[in-house]
Amino acid sequence: MFDRFSLLGEYFVMAWMALKSHKMRSALTTLGILIGVTTIITIFTTIQGMNEYVIGELSNIGSSTVYVEKWPWVIRGDFWRYRNRKEVTYKEYEALAKYSKTADYISPAVWALRTVKYKNEVYERVPVLGTNEQYKDTDNVAPADGRFLTEMDVYRNHKVCVLGDEVAKNLFKDESPIGKRVKVGSDKYRVIGVNEKQGQVFGQSMDNYVLVPYGTFRRVMSGHRGMRISMTVSDVSKLEDMKDEIRGIMRKERKIRPEEEDDFAINQQDQLTQLYRDLTGTLFAIIFVIGGISLLVGGIGITNIMLVSVTERTKEIGIRKAIGARRRNILSQFIIESIAIASIGGIIGIILGYFGGSIVLSQMELNTGVSLSVIMVGFGFSSFVGVAAGFYPAWKAAKMNPIDSLHFE
C-alpha cells in the first residue's frame, strides 16, 4: 500500500536539505566521526597490508617441514627453563634418519660465517652451511645452474660447493661460476651449482649462502654451534605423525624419562604465523578501543546536535505531522539525517584512512590493496554510530504533539 523505497529516497533529500542549511555545524559534527573512522581505517589498512606480506613471506618456509633444534622459535613463559639445553648432534640426526618412517627427506645443517673469495672479489661474512643432498627438498631450493650436492659428494666429503644467487652474482658478475674454484675460509672449493633466487624474507636476503657437504664442513670448519635438522613429509596430513615420531626417537636417543619434559624443540612455520596473529590480534583490539572511544565521542556530538536540531525544528515537525506524517516517518527522517551526518564523516574517513594506511605501508615498502572489508568496516561503524546517536533525538521528535509543535515559535 505504501512505497517505502520512494520514501527512503525522500528522507535522504530531506536530510541533505537540513545539513546544507547548517553547513558549518554539520561539518563540525561530522569531524568526530571522521577522525574516528580515519584512525580505524588507517590502522586497518596498515595491518591488512602487513598481513598480506607477512603471511606471504612465512609461506616461504615450507608448511610440511619441521626443524629439530635446541630452542623453540617462539618462547613463551619462563625463558630460564630452556637455558641448559644440549645442542642437537649428528648422532641424533643419524638416529632420526635411520628410525623415522614417515619423513620423506631429512637434512642436517651446521653453519659458520666465512669470507669467500674468487680472484680479486672478496665477500665477507657469508653463512656457510654444511648439509646433505636432501637439503634441496627439505629447504626448498633448486639449482638454477649446474647441479645440487649429490649423495656421492656428501659420502666422499668432496670439496665442492653450491652458491646462493647473491653470492654467485657478487663474486662472478657476468662470468659463469660453474667449475670455478672459490676460496671459502682457508680452503678451495669447486662450484658445482648456483641456486635459484629466493628473494627476501622480512628484508633479509635468502640468497646469501654457500652450501658444502656436511662431512667437508666438519673437517675444515670450526666455531660452528649447534645443528638444525630439517625433516619433510610430502603428505601434509602426516605432519603430526612425523612430529610424534621425531619426539619418540629424540627422547629415546637422549634417554629422557617419561616424567621429564622434552629438552629439544620441533619448530614449524605455523608457530611464527601464530605469533604474528597474536601480535596483530592485540593491535586490532587496541585500535578498536581507540577508534571506539573516538566514535563514541563523535556519536555524542551527533546526539547533541540532533537534539538541538529537533528543538529548533519543532514547528517543522508540527507541520509535517499536521499534513499526515506518522511517528515512524518523523523517526526515520531524523535517524536518516543522523546517519547522513555520520556517513559523510565515515566516507571521508575511509578515503583519508586509506591514504594514511598507504603512506604508512609505503614507508615500510609494502603494497596497499583496496579491500572491500576496509570499506565495509568504515561504513559499518559510521552508520551504526549514526543510528545509535540519532535514535533518542528522533524518537523525541516522533512523539511530539502536533498541536503544541505547530504553535512553537
Added chain:
Amino acid sequence: MLIEVTNLKKTYQLGDIEVPAVRGIDMSIEKNEYLAIMGPSGSGKSTLMNIIGCLDVPTEGSYILDSKDVSKLNDDELAEIRNRKIGFVFQTFNLLPRADALHNVELPLIYSGLPRAKRKEMAEAALDKVGLGDRMHHKPNELSGGERQRVAIARALVNNPAIILADEPTGNLDSNTGEEIMEIFEQIHAGGNTIILITHEEYIANHSNRVVRLLDGLIQSDENKQ
C-alpha cells in the same frame, strides 16, 4: 453527511484544575458546504478546529468523518486521516522554509506514498490552480505573503481532501491580498470542495454560506445564509 459531531466535549487538565474548552457541541456539515466558525478568543473555536482537523481527540462525544468514527483513533491513525481527508490552511502559512513551493505542495503526497513522478504532476497542477505555476521553484522567503498563502492552499488541495480547514487564513495579510485569497476559496468551493473557515472577522465570514458562532464552548447560533 460529511461531518457529524455529537455531544462533543473537550476538557484540558491544567495541574489540578479542569478547564472545559468545548462543553457539548452537536453539529453536522454536509458535503460542499462553505462554513465559517466564529467566536471570540476562549470560545473554544480553536479546540473545535483541532478536533475537526483530527489533530486532537475529544474527551467525550463522537465525531463521524466521512462515515468513520475518528474520535478514538491513535496518533498514527489520525495522521493518516489528516493526510487523506483534511487540508489545512493556517494563519501563519506554515510552509517549510528550506523547501521550494513545489516541494512544500508535494509533502502530503510524500506521506501518502505516491511515486515521485505522480507527485510532481499533482503538485504542479495544484500550484497552477492557485496561479503560481510560474513560481514553483521559489522558496517561501522569496514569495510574498499572499503567494505563500496560495502555496499553502495548493498544499491543502493537492491530496483532494474531504475538507479544507482554514484557520484565520487572511489574518497575516493586508486586506487586498486577503480578498484575493478569499476569491481562491470561492473558486475551490465552486469546484465542489467543502470548506470550514475559522475566523473572527465578519467580512471574512461573509464569504461563507453558513456561520456557526461559538461562545464559552457552546454553539450560540448557527445560521444558514441561503
